[in-house]
Amino acid sequence: MRRRHFSDRGDRILDRNPVRVGRYRLFTRINHWIIAASTILLLLSGLAFYWPSLFWLTALFGGGQAARWLHPILGLVLAVGYLLMFVQLVARNIPRHDDVVWVRHIRDIVDQNEDKLPTLGKYNAGQKFVFWAMAGLILLLLGTGVMIWHQAFPDLVPVPARRWAVLGHSVAAALMAMTFVLHVYAGIWTRGTLSAMTRGWVTGGWAWRHHRKWLKEVAGRRD
C-alpha cells in the first residue's frame, strides 16, 4: 500500500463519469453537524449573556435559567465533538510548505486566480487555520468555561482568576464567532463545498480546482 500524504482512508472515487469523490464518511458528517449545532446554540446563548439587547435569545432555550445551565452542557458537547473531529482530521491538517506559498498568494484566491497557486492536498491553509483556530479557541473556552461554570464548580478558582477567565472566555468566544463566520462563508462562497458535509462527496471538478493533490492521491489509491 502506498503511503497516504494528502487524503484520508475513507476518501474514495465514487463515480468516474462524472467524477464524484467521497470526502467525508457519515460518522464524520454527523460529528460535524453536532459540532455545528452546538456551536450555533452556544453562540446564541453566549451572545445572550454577552450583550444585553440579545438577552431575548435566551427565550429560544426556555429562558435565562435554562440557557444558563444548557450553555456549559453544550460546551461539553462541542468540546467532545471537536475532540473526535480533531482526531479524525488532524493528520491532513498539519501545515506544510505549500500552505506558506498559498497564504502568500491569498489575494489570488479571493480573485479566483487559483492557477497561480500550488496544488493542494485535502485542505488548504485557510481550512487548516479554521481547524487549528477552532481547536485552540475551544480549548480556551473549555478551560475558562469550567472556571466560571458556577453550578458545577462553585469554588474551583478564586474570584480574581474567574474574572480573567470570563474575560478570556468572551474574547475567545468573539474570535470563535469570527472564525465561524469565516468557515461558513468560505463554505458558501466556494460553491460545491457544502455537499462534502451534506452528502459526503464533492464533484471531481471541485476537487480538481481546489484540492488537486488530494484528488490525484485518492484517484491513484487502490486500498
Next chain:
Amino acid sequence: MTNAWTDIKNTDLAIVMGGNAAEAHPCGFKWVTEAKANRGAKLIVVDPRFTRTAAVADYYAPIRPGSDIAFLLGVIRWCIANDKVQWEYVRNYTNATFLVREDYGWADGLFTGYDEEARRYDMTSWEYQIGEDGFARVDPAMTDPRCVWNLLKAHVEVYTPDFVETVCGTPKDRFLKICEMIGTCAAPDRVMTSLYALGWAQHSKGAQNIRGMAMLQLILGNVGLRGGGINALRGHSNIQGLTDIGLMSNLIPGYMNLPRDSEPDFATYMASRAFRPLRPGQTSYWQNYRKFFVSFQKAMWGGAATAENDWAFDYLPKLDIPSYDILKMFDMMAKGEVNLYFCQGFNPLMSFPNRAKLTEGLSKLKLLVVMDPLQTETAHFWENHGAFNDVDPAAIQTEVLELPTTCFAEDEGALVNSGRWLQWHWPAATPPGAARGDVWIMSSIFRRVRALYEAEGGAFPDPILKLSWDYADASEPTPEELAKEMNGRALTDLADPADATQILLAAGRQLQTFGQLRDDGSTMCGCWIFSGSWTEDGNMMARRDNSDPGDAGMFLNWSFAWPMNRRILYNRASADLAGKPWDPARKLIEWDGAKWTGYDVPDIGVTAKPGEVMPFIMTNEGVGKLFSRKGMVDGPFPTHMEPFESPVENLLNPALRGNPAARVFPEDLAQMATGDEFPYVGTSYRLTEHFHTWTKHNLVNAALQPEFFVEISEQLAAEKGIRGGQQVRVWSKRGEVWAKAVVTKRIKPMICAGKTVHVVGIPLHWGFTGVARKGWGPNSLTPFVGDANIQTPEFKAFLVNIEPVEGGPLA
C-alpha cells in the same frame, strides 16, 4: 441588681469582672455602650479570657479563674493606701466606724472560730461591741484599732500588687492601671458600676467574690447612686421572680425563711427574725416580718390560718439542715434516698456538676416527672446516645413522664427582670400539639392528690386539704387571680390605727402597698415585696408609659418594680448626709426641707429627716456593711481562698483546700484532683449565640454555633500538638468529653506562684437532644461542690487534662 439596666447609661466607669455582659446580656450591655458613647465612660474587663466584652473594652486584664478575691482586696488596699476613698460616705453610710469584738481575728487564711472537723465557723466573735444601751459602739473618728475601718486596713495589707500578680497572674502594671481607673470613682461626682454574674457566683466562695466588690463600691461611695451599684446580671428571664417568690428549699416568698427544727413554735421563730436596729433611731425594715409572715400564711391557708393555731405555723415544713438544695438532693438521690423528682422547666442533667453522679441519682428514682416545652436531656437521661449518653436503658428502672408545656409565646403573666421590674406579657400563639400551661398541670396534679387525701386520708393531710384554692375555675386559676393573690388584699375592713372610724382599705380590696399589711390576720399577701403590683388601680405590671423625666433612666411608669416601684435600691445614699445629691448632675432623690423628692421612689421614709435615719434601712445598722457581722458563713470579710481544685496552693495557708467553710460530701471530696494529675484549669461559660441548653433546639442558633468546642491558647496547643478545628479529649477526675479545639490568642498562659497556668475554656450549650450537633457540657467534668453560702456549684475553676484525638466520637 441594685440598679436597673437603663441606669447603666449614667455611669463613668463600668467594670465587668465575674461576668461577660456583652455575650450573656447583649441588650443590657447596650447601656454600657451608651455610657461610653454619650458620656465618655470607660469599660474595664477582667477575665481569664479575652471575651467579646473585652473586645469593646478600654482596658483588659487577665486573671486566673478563682482568684478574684485577691484582686478585689488588692484594689481595696490600693484605694486605701492612695486615699481613693469617699470619706464622707464611708464614715456616715458604712459600718466603718463600728467597733468589733476584741476576740475577732484573722490569721493564716482563717477567721476566728473555725472548726476544721465540722468545716464550719462559730461566728460568735464576728460581732460588734454592744454598749450598755444595747446598741453597737462606734468610733466616728475611726482611730480605735477595733473599728471596722482599721480592721479592714489590716485585713487587706497582705494584698499588695505583687501578691495580686502572684496569685491572679495579672501583670502588675495592668493591675495598677485598673486601680488608678477605679480610684477616680472615689470622687463624689464620679461613679463606677459593677456588672457581674455567675463568673463570680459559681465558685466555692462565690458570695465572697461579690462582697469584695460590694465593699469596694461602698468605699468609693458608689452604692445608691445613678450609674453605680452592684449589679448581678441574672441569667433566666424569671430567676429573680422565682427567688422573690421563694421557690428554694429554705425560702418563703419575699425573702422570709422556713423555720428550722430549732424553732419549734411561732414565737421562737419570730424571736430571731424581727431584727431590732443596732443604732439608735434606725429603721430596720425586717421589724415588719410578722406582718409579712402572717399575711403569707393567710394567702396559703386562708381561714385555716388563725391566731389560735399560730397562723398554721406547723403547716410549713421545718428544715434540719440549712437547705435541701439541688446538690444535696442529687447527693441523696445517688444514695437512693429520693423516690420522686419533678423537673419543671429545668434540665439538671446538663446544669449541675458531675454528670455521672446525676445520672446515677436519676437512675435510682422511682418516678421522674419532667414538664418542659423542649425534649430535655433530663427527660431522656435513660436513652443511649453512644458516647454522648452512654447508659443501658434496660438497667434503668426509673419511670419517666415527659409532659409538654407551653412557652413564652403561649402564656400570660409577669416575669421579674434583673432590675426587679415585673413586666406583664400576653400570649400570641396556640400551643403546639397537646402542650399545656404549668398552672393547669400543677393544678391538675394537686387536685388529684387532694382528692386522694380526701378519699383515703393519710399523712398530715391538713396543709393539702386546707390550701386556699379560691379560683373561679378550680382546674386552671387565671394569671390575674394568682397575681392578685401575690399582691394581697384586705380580708376585713382595715381601720386607721390613729382613728378607728376611718377605713383605710375595705374588705376585699387589693393592697396599695405592703405598708398596709397587718399581723392580725386581717390581710393576706402571697409575696409582700410584690405588693403594689396589682392594686385597685389595676395591673401595674402592664403599664407601658416609657417617659423618663430628667432623662434619669428610671421609667417609673413602665411596669412595676419591687419594692414599691423603686428602681434603685439604697437611693437615699445618692445624697449626702444633709440630703443633697453627691453629684447634682446625677440627682436621684433629695431632701426639700420637708420630704424626699426626685426621680425615683425614695428608699427611706418620705419624711424621714436626713441625718436621723440612715440610708440602708434593710440592715439593722442602717448603713452598708464593710464587715458583714454574721451574714456570711465563711467570714465577715472576704479572704483569698483557692478553688477546691487548683494548680497552686493557697499562699496564705497551704493546708487549706477550697473554701474551708463550704459543704462538701466525702465521696465528692475524694474525687477532687490536684495539679499534678490534672495540670490545666478548666472554666465554663456561656456563648452569646446560645442560651443554656435551650437554643440548641433552635435552627438559627444551632447554625450560629453548631458544635461543642473548647478554647485553648496557642501555647498550650503547641505544647500538646493540637490544631485548631481538631478533635480533642478533655477529662477530669470525674468524666471526659470530646470537643473541637479552638486555638486562640484570646487565652494566654499566666504565671502564678512561679508556675505557668494554662486555661481550658469550656462552653456549656450542647447535649444530646435538639437540632445542633451532639456534644457534652462542662458538667461532665466539674466537681460536686457549691458555694459555702449559696450552693452555686464551682463551675468556674476546676482541673482538667487535654489531648488531641484522631477518630473520636465526633469524627
Next chain:
Amino acid sequence: MNKGLSRRSFLRLAGAGVAGTSLGALGFGAAEAAEVAHVRAFRLTATTETRNTCTYCSVACGIILYAKGDLKAGETAELLHVEGDADHPTNRGTLCPKGAALKDFALSPTRAVKPRYRAPGGADWQDITWDAAFDKIARAIKDDRDQNFIARNDQGVTVNRWLSTGFLAASGTTNESAWLTYKTVRALGIVGFDNQARV
C-alpha cells in the same frame, strides 16, 4: 386587610430604552421585557401583634409577637415573626442572637408536644393521656408521702417535712405559675425545692 400583599407583588419595570442598542436597531426587536423589579411584599401586613417579654435572660427585652390569627378573638394563632419592641425602655427594639430567633424556639422541631411515658427498663417512649399521667403522678405522690413523711424529728419536734420527693421549678415561667407551684409544693411539705438561681 389586604391578602394580596401577603404574596409577592410583581411590578413591571419599564422596558423602554432597552431597544436603543445597535443590534436592537438592526431589527432583533425590543428585548423581551425584563419583567420584574419589585420589593418583597411586607411580611407583617395584616398580622396580629402581641406584647411579650423575651424568655431567655434577665434583661427582659420587650418583644412583639406577630401571629397569623388572633388568640384573643378565640382564633388559632400561628407565630410568624418576633421582633424587639422599640417602645421598650431597656432594649429599645434591639434583640440579641437568641432573642432575634425566638420564633425558632417556639417552633422548634424538638419541642415536646404530647405527654409521653417511659416504663422501667424501657427503651422507648409510649404515648399517654394527660389524665393517665396525672393519675400516675398523684398516686405516686400520695404513696410516697404517706410512707416517708416526717411529722416529728428525733427530739419530738413537729417538723412536717417530706424529703424523699424533690421539685425543681422553672425560672423561665411566670410569677403566677411560680406562685401556684410554690403553694402546692409547700403544702405537700416538700423541702427539696430549688430553681435555677444557682446555675
Next chain:
Amino acid sequence: MTGRAPEPVTAAANPPVEPLEANLGARDVVRASAMPNLPAPDRSLTEVAKLIDVSKCIGCKACQSACAEWNETHPEIGVNTGVYENPPDLSAEMFTLMRFTEYDNPDTGNFEWLIRKDGCMHCAEPGCLAACPAPGAIVKYSNGIVDFIHENCIGCGYCIIGCPFDVPRISPRDNRSYKCTLCSDRVAMGQGPACAKSCPTQAIVFGTKAAMIEHANDRIADLKSRGYANAGVYDPPGVGGTHVIYVLHHADQPSLYAGLPDDPQVAATVSAWKGANKTIGLAAMGLAAAGAVLHGLFGRANRVSAEDEVEAQALVDREREGDA
C-alpha cells in the same frame, strides 16, 4: 391601603401591621443590570446608609440571627472548624456574617479582637450590576439600595465575579443569586433593616447617608479620644462610595478586618470584559458577519467550471489507468 409608608429615617421603630403602600419600587430604580438605557425616575429618594461601627460591635451575631429570621433563610447547621465564624461563610442562606480577627497591635502591645460584620456594601457603582447579563436581575434604587430581583436571575454567577467584596452567593437550591437586600422590603415600609433594628449595642445603625456620616464623625472623635489616632470611616471612593459604611479604629488598614479591601474597585478585568471587550468583540463579530454578507452579495462566487470537471475526469482516468 391606608396610606403611603414613610421614608425610613432610623432602624428603631416597630413595623406596621396595617396595609401601607410601599415607598420603594420599580419607579425608584435608577440602574438595572443589562438595561443600559433606563429612563431616569421621576423622583429621587434620599440616599440611605447602614453604618457599622466596628468599635461598638460585640460580635454577638444578633444581626445574623435577625437576618435569617426576617428573610426566612435556613443557614446550615455545620461544624466547628476551630473559629467563631458560623456559618463558615456568607451563603444564599446567610446574607451577613461576623468575621473575627485576632490582632496583636504592635504599636500598643495590646491584643485586639477585631470583629466585622460582612455583607453587601450597596456600592454606588455596583460591580455585580455591571457584570450581570440578565436584564433587571440587579437593580439599584435611587436611595442607594442594590437589590437582586430573583425572578430575573439566571444563576450565572457573574455578580460574584463583578463584586469587589466577594458577597453574592448562588443558592444550590434554586440557582439564583442572593445577598443582603438592605431589607428593601422593610425600607419600603419606613423601617430600617432587621440587622440594625436588632443590634444590641447599636453598632449597626441606619438612616440617611448624610446622618450616618455625621454619626460616624462623632464616633471617630470618640475613638480618637480613646487613643485610636487612625480611626475613620470606610466609604470607599473606588466604588463610588457605599451605602453600607464602617467606622474602623484602624481606618488606615482596612484589610486588618478579615481582609476588608483597602481600596476596592470594580476589577480592571471586569471593566475590560464588560467595557472595551464587549464593544470591540461585538463590533468585530458584526463586521465579520456583515463583511461576509456583503461579499456574498456583491462578490463573485468561486464556482467550479466545466473545464474543471473535465480535467478531473482526465486525472482520475489517468491515475486509474496508470495503476492498471
